[in-house]
Amino acid sequence: MIMSKIRNQRVVLAARPEGRPVPSDFRLEEVSVPALGAGEMLLETIFLSLDPYMRGRMGLVKSYAQPVEIGGVMVGGTVAKVVQSRHPDWAEGDIVVAYSGWQRFAVSDGSGLRRIDPGAASLSSALGALGMPGFTAYAGMRNIGKPKPGETVVVAAASGAVGSVVGQIARIHGARAVGITTGAHKLDFVRDDLGFDAVVDHKAPDFAAKLAEACPDGIDVYFENVGGAVWDGVFPLLNPFARVPVCGLIAQYNHGAEPQPGLDRLPVTMREILSRSLTIRGFVMTEFWDSQRDDFLRDATQWVADGRLRWREDIVQGLARAPDAFIGLLDGQNFGKLVVQLGEG
Missing domain, CATH: 3.40.50.720 (NAD(P)-binding Rossmann-like Domain)
Incomplete structure (x- = not known):
C-alpha cells in the first residue's frame, strides 16, 4: 500500500438549490488522500470541466443519472495526471480524461479512463471540442x-x-x-x-x-x-x-x-x-458513446488538423472559483468552453 500525506481540496454540495444556485450551496473542503491499494492510482486534476448538466445533478428531480448527495463531491469531467500508480496498465506521468469531479486529487481503479496524447492538441480541448x-x-x-x-x-x-x-x-x-x-x-x-x-x-x-x-x-x-x-x-x-x-x-x-x-x-x-x-x-x-466515440475522435481530430473545427475556451484559475464560475455559466456569462485550471500538464 502506498502511503500518502497529500491533502485534497474538493468542492462538495452543501445544500440543494431552490431555483438559481448560490455560493452557499457549495462548500470547499480539505481532506486527507487515502493510501493506494493494489490496482489503484492517484490522479491530480489539471483541468475541470464545468457544464450545464451539473445543475440537474444538484437536485432530486428524476433524471438519467443519480443526483449528488449532500456532502458529496460535485461531479465533473477532468483532465488529470497520474502521480502515483499501483495499476499495471497506468504509469506515473500518464495524462487521462477522467470523471473525478470538483477536486484536486482522486483515487481511481482505472475504470472509465481514457489516455490522451499531450502533443495532439491542448489538454483542455479533451473537455471541449474533442471531448x-x-x-x-x-x-x-x-x-x-x-x-x-x-x-x-x-x-x-x-x-x-x-x-x-x-x-x-x-x-x-x-x-x-x-x-x-x-x-x-x-x-x-x-x-x-x-x-x-x-x-x-x-x-x-x-x-x-x-x-x-x-x-x-x-x-x-x-x-x-x-x-x-x-x-x-x-x-x-x-x-x-x-x-x-x-x-x-x-x-x-x-x-x-x-x-x-x-x-x-x-x-x-x-x-x-x-x-x-x-x-x-x-x-x-x-447512448452513442461506445459505438461512435472512435469515429468522433477520428473525424474531429482531422477537422482540427484541416482548420475546419475551431473553439474558444474560458479558463478560470483555481478550484475555489468553480462555484461562482458555474453559477455564471447558467446565466450565460462564459465565452466559450468553461474550464477550471487546477494544475500544470
Missing part, C-alpha cells in the same frame, strides 16, 4: 439532425462548447449554419471566427423577425440546447420534416420540474408536430 461537448454535437447531428447540403441548421448558445461545434459540423456537411447568441463579442466570434453564415441576437427586441430574415427558406435542423424564449422564435420556422435534436434546456434548469404559469401551448405544439411531420428527439450523449 464530451464536441461529441454531444457530433452525435446529435449524426444520428438525429442529419444535415444535408443546402439545408439550414440553427443552433442556440452558438458560441458555447456544444453550439459552436454544431454549426461547424453543419458547414462541413454543406449546410447553412445560423447561430443564436448575445453580446457583440460573441456575435462577432460566431460569424467571423467560426464561419457561421448568419448570427442572431436572442436579446434583440425583434429577435423573431431577425431569425426569420436569417432563415428565408425556413429551418431544417434546430439543435436545441437552450429552450425558453429562443424555442418560441424557432418553432414557427421549422420546415416540414425538420429534425430537432434536444440535448439541453439551460434556460429552464433553474425552474425545477414543476410546470410554470402561463398559457398551455402543448396542444398547439403537438398539432404542429403532427401536421409538419417534425422529429423532436431528446438524447444523452452516453
Whole structure:
C-alpha cells in the first residue's frame, strides 16, 4: 500500500438549490488522500470541466443519472495526471480524461479512463471540442439532425462548447449554419471566427423577425440546447420534416420540474408536430458513446488538423472559483468552453 500525506481540496454540495444556485450551496473542503491499494492510482486534476448538466445533478428531480448527495463531491469531467500508480496498465506521468469531479486529487481503479496524447492538441480541448461537448454535437447531428447540403441548421448558445461545434459540423456537411447568441463579442466570434453564415441576437427586441430574415427558406435542423424564449422564435420556422435534436434546456434548469404559469401551448405544439411531420428527439450523449466515440475522435481530430473545427475556451484559475464560475455559466456569462485550471500538464 502506498502511503500518502497529500491533502485534497474538493468542492462538495452543501445544500440543494431552490431555483438559481448560490455560493452557499457549495462548500470547499480539505481532506486527507487515502493510501493506494493494489490496482489503484492517484490522479491530480489539471483541468475541470464545468457544464450545464451539473445543475440537474444538484437536485432530486428524476433524471438519467443519480443526483449528488449532500456532502458529496460535485461531479465533473477532468483532465488529470497520474502521480502515483499501483495499476499495471497506468504509469506515473500518464495524462487521462477522467470523471473525478470538483477536486484536486482522486483515487481511481482505472475504470472509465481514457489516455490522451499531450502533443495532439491542448489538454483542455479533451473537455471541449474533442471531448464530451464536441461529441454531444457530433452525435446529435449524426444520428438525429442529419444535415444535408443546402439545408439550414440553427443552433442556440452558438458560441458555447456544444453550439459552436454544431454549426461547424453543419458547414462541413454543406449546410447553412445560423447561430443564436448575445453580446457583440460573441456575435462577432460566431460569424467571423467560426464561419457561421448568419448570427442572431436572442436579446434583440425583434429577435423573431431577425431569425426569420436569417432563415428565408425556413429551418431544417434546430439543435436545441437552450429552450425558453429562443424555442418560441424557432418553432414557427421549422420546415416540414425538420429534425430537432434536444440535448439541453439551460434556460429552464433553474425552474425545477414543476410546470410554470402561463398559457398551455402543448396542444398547439403537438398539432404542429403532427401536421409538419417534425422529429423532436431528446438524447444523452452516453447512448452513442461506445459505438461512435472512435469515429468522433477520428473525424474531429482531422477537422482540427484541416482548420475546419475551431473553439474558444474560458479558463478560470483555481478550484475555489468553480462555484461562482458555474453559477455564471447558467446565466450565460462564459465565452466559450468553461474550464477550471487546477494544475500544470
